[in-house]
Amino acid sequence: MRKKLYRLYRGIYKSFGPQHWWPARTRFEIIVGAILTQNTAWTNVEKAIANLAKAKLLAPRSLKDIKKKRLACLIKPSGYYNIKAERLKSFVNFLYKRYGGSLKKMFSQDVQNLREELLGVKGLGKETVDSILLYAGKRPIFVVDAYTKRILSRHNIISDDKDYDSIQRLFMDNLPSDQSLFGEYHALLVRLAKDICKKIPKCNLCPVKKIL
DNA sequence: GCCCAGGGGGCTC
DNA sequence: GAGCCCCATGGG
Numbered sequence: 197m198r199k200k201l202y203r204l205y206r207g208i209y210k211s212f213g214p215q216h217w218w219p220a221r222t223r224f225e226i227i228v229g230a231i232l233t234q235n236t237a238w239t240n241v242e243k244a245i246a247n248l249a250k251a252k253l254l255a256p257r258s259l260k261d262i263k264k265k266r267l268a269c270l271i272k273p274s275g276y277y278n279i280k281a282e283r284l285k286s287f288v289n290f291l292y293k294r295y296g297g298s299l300k301k302m303f304s305q306d307v308q309n310l311r312e313e314l315l316g317v318k319g320l321g322k323e324t325v326d327s328i329l330l331y332a333g334k335r336p337i338f339v340v341d342a343y344t345k346r347i348l349s350r351h352n353i354i355s356d357d358k359d360y361d362s363i364q365r366l367f368m369d370n371l372p373s374d375q376s377l378f379g380e381y382h383a384l385l386v387r388l389a390k391d392i393c394k395k396i397p398k399c400n401l402c403p404v405k406k407i408l
Numbered sequence: 409g410c411c412c413a414g415g416g417g418g419c420t421c
Numbered sequence: 422g423a424g425c426c427c428c429a430t431g432g433g
Binding site for chain 2: 217229230231233234235236237238239240241275276279283318319320321322323324327339341342343382383385386389390
């Protein structure tokens with residue numbers, strides 16, 4: 197298994213090179229992006245984030261103070277804007293209630309405790325929380341998404357009925373606990389899916405095999 | 409016009 | 422615990 201995972205990584209890395217995720221200027225922007233990108237194309241998220249930046253809202257305090265309705269209006273391009281405004285609000289409320297609004301304090305918490313706490317925030321599921329921990333918190337936590345599942349099962353590395361936790365364990369038990377490796381690996385899987393695996397429902401002859 | 413996107417919650421059975 | 426529905430915009 198270890199070898200399979202390394203082979204896949206080397207193959208994709210060779211084709212695409214380092215991805216340098218997450219594309220954002222601050223940790224808070226990463227968190228906002230992680231929530232906004234839920235089931236949404238990144239190009240739409242960029243527009244929403246640009247609106248927030250223009251309105252000087254890419255900081256916990258200002259996001260906490262803004263009215264939900266106006267927030268929803270600003271993030272409209274990212275879709276699900278009412279729900280996502282609610283989710284951004286519930287995150288900053290959590291941040292203030294639990295850590296006095298300090299991301300520094302939040303990220304100095306033990307990673308497993310923090311993971312449980314964040315999963316308790318309404319609107320933050322496993323993928324969103326793990327993205328936050330990995331890319332904003334620089335913790336070695338592997339992010340599993342639909343692409344990861346699809347690619348691994350197409351390449352017969354896993355069966356297609358595996359759940360989030362077991363896939364995450366697969367990576368974390370078989371690879372060194374390295375934040376930058378996990379970050380690149382996940383980003384490369386997304387890149388790969390976007391480039392070639394997209395819209396091929398069940399393809400055992402996926403072109404990816406050629407690069408492995 | 410149709411399909412999907414870097415999900416998650418709530419409901420039903 | 423699996424299976425469904427809802428949320429919603431924009432690009433291909």
